[in-house]
Amino acid sequence: MDTPITRNVDHLISRYGESHQNPVNKLIHWFCVPAIVYSVLGILWIIPTPSVLQEVSPLLNWATLFVIASMFYYLFLSFSLSVGMLFVSGGLIYLLSITEGLSMPLWQIAILVFVVAWIVQFIGHYIEGKKPSFVEDVQFLMIGPLWLLSALYRRLKIPY
16 A cells, blocks of 8 residues: 555546546546535635634635645645646636526535436446556545546646
8 A cells, every 4th residue: 555655646646547548538537526526615705614714704604724734635646737727626616606506506406416417427437447546545536526627637748
């Protein structure tokens, strides 16, 4: 088993990629991983926050606190990818703020997106013939978005 000291972003992305070789599973992940992140942030968004946080900023809630904590983890792995994830997270937070104004309650949307996206993800892994990476290491729940972003970075020739 790897120790946290020997882990690095390339190693983690490579290990995550081992169970994501099938083109259909890869395509599914391009849609479902962001949807799952959106839904988790949505669920966190609606949890009541202490008034002291709301006094600091109306956007300071459990979702934004989770994003801030995630940025420290991503920063530990890769400065370049953490910057990218900051923009991705910002976009998802913006989408949540828009979604919050829809007629369907945000918690219902988030749960629906979460359930559907995970069902489709498991179909992708069934097609792949391999278990999702997080079954072996829960840390891979945080690596999935980096795996997608790293593929985009490689395509754009952005070092990470």
